[in-house]
Amino acid sequence: MANASATPDPQTAHRANQRNALAAGFLGWTLDAFDFFVLAFVLAPVARDFRVSIPDIALTITASLAMRPVGAVIFGLMADRYGRRLPLMLDIIFYSVIEVLSGLAPNYATFFVLRLLYGIGMGGEWGVGASLTMESVSLKWRGILSGVLQEGYALGYLLAAAVYYLAFPHWGWRSLFFIGGLPALLTLFIRAKVKETEAWHRSRTDWRSYWGAVVRHWRLFFYLVLLMTMMNFISHGTQDLYPTFLQRERHFSPGIAAMITMISMVGAICGGLAFGHYSDRRGRRRAMVTAVMLALVLTPTWVLAPNVPLMVGAAFLMQFMVQGAWGVIPVHLNELSPDELRGFFPGFAYQLGVLCASSITYIEAVLAEHLSYAQSLGMLAGVVLLIGAPVIALGPEAKGVVFGRHAPRSR
DSSP: OOOGGGSOOHHHHHHHHHHHHHHHHHHHHHHHHHHHHHHHHOHHHHHHHHTOOHHHHHHHHHHHHHHHHHHHHHHHHHHHHHOSHHHHHHHHHHHHHHHHHHHTOOSHHHHHHHHHHHHHHHHHHHHHHHHHHHHHSOGGGHHHHHHHHHTHHHHHHHHHHHHHHHHHHHHOHHHHHHHTTGGGGHHHHHHHHOOOOHHHHHHOOOHHHHHHHHHHTHHHHHHHHHHHHHHHHHHHHHHTTHHHHHHHTSOOOHHHHHHHHHHHHHHHHHHHHHHHHHHHHHOHHHHHHHHHHHHHHHHHHHHHOSSHHHHHHHHHHHHHHHHHHHHTHHHHHHHHSOGGGTTTHHHHHHHHHHHHHTTHHHHHHHHHHHSOHHHHHHHHHHHHHHHHHHHHHTSOOOTTOOTTTTOOOOO
């Protein structure tokens, strides 16, 4: 006779799948961000090796950001048609391979093309991973788990800083990109441990109805693109050139610059969790607006702090607020998105926002050549934070919506 205790308890299995789905989405986004941010620490040495300027290498960051909508379309449509798991695994393998090839690039032109291709992989991961996670976890904990998921981005930045600190002095910039191939191993975990979401099964529809739903919700989609444009201006405007600012203007060594950046990313992780939890209690928009306005207040100290302790504290608090607002984004976008479009809708809106904001790093680098990094980062951060707050406040909210309840059945 079979042992009854060997039969898995459905509730226990359900909770285990929730944890595994969260881990898959979190690690996918963490490792994607790691692969993106390693370049932020080595702009100068890469430029020197390829005999180009720092703005030229900063332009490859813009190129990656600009290609992210392409990845969101490709993998988002796959996620709505074939489920969340398979597209997520394919995307992770793709961006991992491109990262390794970037480390092998013999010249600037090849490197530029590879960073374009990397942008496709980066653009596909967030939407698919966020829909998988938000559809799998408990409604009660969506806000704080949204913060956990989104701050995989900050953890990826922190890991990039740590690997830069440990590996760059010994093996140079190319070694960072070789390490960036490790995320491909995550697909083994997803294949073995993560189940497809019930919300996706309930929401499947035919292509004609699918595209009809896209057309019906165009106003909402336009707003989400505007929201994500401002959020990406805020995020990339306060992060991408910050290590370069520390090294070139404040004259910190690469190790000290990496340590300050890591401390700021600890702040980002704490902020994402804090404001994600706050959004469960007081609403998504209120949490985001509060974080953005506090970041605006901190901006002058963030770029003009007269001593190291104050600079470190301001860096920590600035990213606490910026990524605090971002911690609400996965749950906010997924709750606003129609059930049958959740693989495509939030990810594509997110990445179109990235495209619209993709010039921020290049603009900051060029402006810094004529003014200073402090003036460039401070002025642009102030502008985008001031505009971002009303864009968030005047938009819709769907806190607590049940996924898949009114979704059409597959045909």
